[in-house]
Amino acid sequence: MGGLVGESKGKAVLRACGCAVAGLFLIAGCTADGTSKGGAASGSPGTSATPSGTGASGTGGTGASAPAAGPSSSARVAMPPVDESKQPKTAAEARDLLGRIIIAEQDLGPEVARSTPFESGPGRWPVLDESCVWQTEGLPDDVLATSTRHFHIPAKDGRGRVRINATVTVHHNREESGWETARAMEEVLRCPEQKLREGEDLKSLWGGAFYLGEQMNEWTEDAFTESGDYVSAQDGGPYPYTWSQAQFGPVTVAIAAKGAQGVTNDDLTGYVANGTSLMMIQAKQELGKAAG
Template identity: 60%
Template structure:
């Protein structure tokens, strides 16, 4: 719209006699053009010479945003399932990386060689690894009920692909799943409701920590009943690796505290991925 207005204004100036008619344009080209219908014709006012207005000050230069994403060393990318498993062992985290009150859950780790899939009915299933996944691991943690709050659940996931194109597609599919299924069934008695997702590529909206970031929020309905609680998912990508942390809140537990734990776990894993696969500085 702004471009059309500008082009129209330049055309009007040319019609009124070129650049010298600039001031007259504001008055509707009163010296030689037509007035609006119903307005009485009147002579153009005298224009006295005036000093030119001072040029606007140039905006102060802003410091470039420091990128926390190193250059990927493609020679370090795993090429086999065995190499991916070795890398995976360097990226997964333990309970103490999430917080002092976090402990392991039972079962603790997902079965090797299995992969979660959201089916056509918006129900989560597990299947064998697809061709683009070399290795993946999901770990289950929780904060026991106590101090006036219920049991808080936290899951961490690390997935290793052949390259960043494949990991990028995983992030894209995560967004597609939210759009397709804003309500999802995790297992019998557990559901996610009213999910909303947001994907932020490197350099967008202050993302200077990963090549691509994705997060979703919604509500978690557990088998124990009660009011729905906040659900969070934070995912980040570097090269062939995606890392993610999910949090399911409980009554009496601060949402801000859960967000801190989820972000802290995500930050730890993506930092380890960059350390393992990034080119050394200098």
């Protein structure tokens, strides 16, 4: 499938299911105003990072209700050019940067709590093998640092436990981060059914990717979203599953959300869009050139 990856990146990978994907971008654009594969495997990559320190971006109530949208799109943070002098050159600099981008639980809403473990161990990277089973390996050469945080919304009032993961990955340059998005697209085409770990599976996956300016994507250089069904031996299913990834310069940010009994896809989309758009804002603030 390597040739497919190159063709995908060169020709604006898979524009199928455009309406649904564009809807996620529209939500993200609204919730990002005024101021953005996580969770693929139990050993997803991560490193200890300092909470972002921003205020909560989600305003959802009890259960898994989707957060409310933010101010009008006229206040949206513009897409600034990347300031190459701010790009990290070492793993230590990259870890420091992602610590300022990745979100904390309060950024998703007051009902969201930390899971245990909260952050994945450093130095590991999720890889989808030839059998469509997620494994972990050491960091590839094109990754300076990555971190995944694990959250959940506790079961309440007839709704099951919702699981949410946030991931930030820092590459050496924009080309490497772009190839990460291309590989994600190739993975969903190659493996519409995937095993996260024993007793947890993703089924009926589909995805779509859009460059800046395509299908209402006005907030990220390259965006990808994936949706399908989540099935758990412990919790049952199928339940809705969705994942969104966005790119700015050498950085990718992503949110994955797994549903549960009584939780709709719309419930998940609000959290995914809010979390991704907030991290995208913070990436732009950290790496974008100042106006003027």
